[in-house]
Amino acid sequence: MQFTTLTPVNVLTGFLGSGKTTLLNRWVRQASMRNTLVVINEFGDIGLDHLLITQSDEQTVVEMSSGCLCCTLRGDLSRTLQQAIDALLAEGKPAPSRVVIETTGLADPAPILHLLMTDHWLAHRFQLDSVVCCVDAVNGEATLQAHRESQRQVAVADRLLITKTDLADEERLSYLANQLASINPAAEQWQVQNGNLSPDLLVGAGLYRGASQEYQVEGWLKSASYQLHYAMGHQHATSQQSAITPTPVTPSRQPTLTRHGENISAFCFCIEELITPEALENWLDLLMSLMGEKMLRIKAVVHLTDREEPLALHGVQHIFHPPAPLPNHSVSDRISRFVFITQNVAPSTVAELYRFFTSSTSPAITPTNEAT
Numbered sequence: 203m204q205f206t207t208l209t210p211v212n213v214l215t216g217f218l219g220s221g222k223t224t225l226l227n228r229w230v231r232q233a234s235m236r237n238t239l240v241v242i243n244e245f246g247d248i249g250l251d252h253l254l255i256t257q258s259d260e261q262t263v264v265e266m267s268s269g270c271l272c273c274t275l276r277g278d279l280s281r282t283l284q285q286a287i288d289a290l291l292a293e294g295k296p297a298p299s300r301v302v303i304e305t306t307g308l309a310d311p312a313p314i315l316h317l318l319m320t321d322h323w324l325a326h327r328f329q330l331d332s333v334v335c336c337v338d339a340v341n342g343e344a345t346l347q348a349h350r351e352s353q354r355q356v357a358v359a360d361r362l363l364i365t366k367t368d369l370a371d372e373e374r375l376s377y378l379a380n381q382l383a384s385i386n387p388a389a390e391q392w393q394v395q396n397g398n399l400s401p402d403l404l405v406g407a408g409l410y411r412g413a414s415q416e417y418q419v420e421g422w423l424k425s426a427s428y429q430l431h432y433a434m435g436h437q438h439a440t441s442q443q444s445a446i447t448p449t450p451v452t453p454s455r456q457p458t459l460t461r462h463g464e465n466i467s468a469f470c471f472c473i474e475e476l477i478t479p480e481a482l483e484n485w486l487d488l489l490m491s492l493m494g495e496k497m498l499r500i501k502a503v504v505h506l507t508d509r510e511e512p513l514a515l516h517g518v519q520h521i522f523h524p525p526a527p528l529p530n531h532s533v534s535d536r537i538s539r540f541v542f543i544t545q546n547v548a549p550s551t552v553a554e555l556y557r558f559f560t561s562s563t564s565p566a567i568t569p570t571n572e573a574t
């Protein structure tokens with residue numbers, strides 16, 4: 203895969219009214235957003251958000267309305283990008299060096315990520331850089347309880363932005379931060395008031411960083427952030443560090459979020475033995491076919507029996523990126539690490555299915571906090 207030639211794409215998501223447009227409006231005025239193509243997906247026949255964005259000569263803002271990108275307009279994303287880029291080139295302007303897609307507030311971002319991975323035209327030109335999700339400090343808690351889409355937006359995010367912090371007290375902020383960390387422990391949390399946050403945090407959340415596309419495996423996987431941390435294979439020291447949170451609000455570990463009987467679990471498996479490619483494929487295939495919808499996010503660095511270099515895997519629900527070989531020096535050991543965010547799937551189920559394909563003699567998994 204030619205990562206150096208692919209244009210980074212950032213997906214800005216968050217529930218209705220969570221502050222996405224306010225943030226974007228600030229960002230498009232920043233120098234680091236020069237030469238960025240902003241795509242705003244609006245729901246309804248008359249989209250307004252794009253009118254609220256202050257546009258400069260150095261950015262292009264295009265609107266996609268009349269439907270939600272995640273359900274009805276999939277073909278339109280490539281068409282919109284293609285037309286916008288053609289128009290730029292026709293005006294003698296350079297092709298964009300970055301694309302930011304603002305989703306509708308009701309969108310489950312997973313289908314958009316799938317599109318970036320699977321659409322032929324898109325996959326050869328663009329690469330997902332990060333998913334940034336706005337969560338309203340006041341309404342966020344209730345929204346998470348009431349709306350599955352909101353949970354899914356949080357689950358796939360690399361960065362969580364708690365917005366409207368001027369309207370919430372410390373106690374509420376702290377509770378929300380914990381709730382967010384219980385869904386997605388590895389996502390950095392930032393607090394934002396009136397969109398006042400540098401767009402630089404869009405960059406560098408993915409596996410590849412900067413123009414040189416160097417690897418940052420630890421920063422990408424953040425397996426140590428996961429509270430439910432299981433060792434398989436030989437007994438392995440578990441790690442239970444706190445989530446990385448550069449904000450004053452430090453999540454202090456809450457149980458998993460439960461909504462109408464739906465439990466979201468975030469957990470990590472470490473597998474010390476080398477895994478055969480067949481076992482890996484069968485395990486993941488079965489997980490995806492039985493419960494793909496419920497596997498909100500999977501990331502892994504895997505060591506296989508038939509190759510020296512590790513592989514990075516990145517899946518959203520039932521779709522995986524093609525495995526990306528990593529240089530040996532990008533990891534410090536030969537332990538495979540999988541991080542999962544699941545909905546109504548217990549860690550023990552995932553582990554049992556692994557054992558089924560490996561006949562592993564691993565010690566029984568004894569979760570300290572089985573969540574589902």
Ligand SMILES: Nc1nc2c(ncn2[C@@H]2O[C@H](COP(=O)(O)OP(=O)(O)OP(=O)(O)O)[C@@H](O)[C@H]2O)c(=O)[nH]1
Pocket residue numbers: 216217218219220221222223224225251306307336365366367368369394395396397
């Ligand atoms: N007090 C306060 N209000 C804010 C803040 N950020 C955004 N708002 C207000 O919240 C409302 C919704 O913000 P938007 O930026 O339009 O939210 P959105 O996510 O784009 O909304 P949709 O397009 O409907 O999904 C607007 O009235 C904003 O002015 C903030 O930090 N503090």
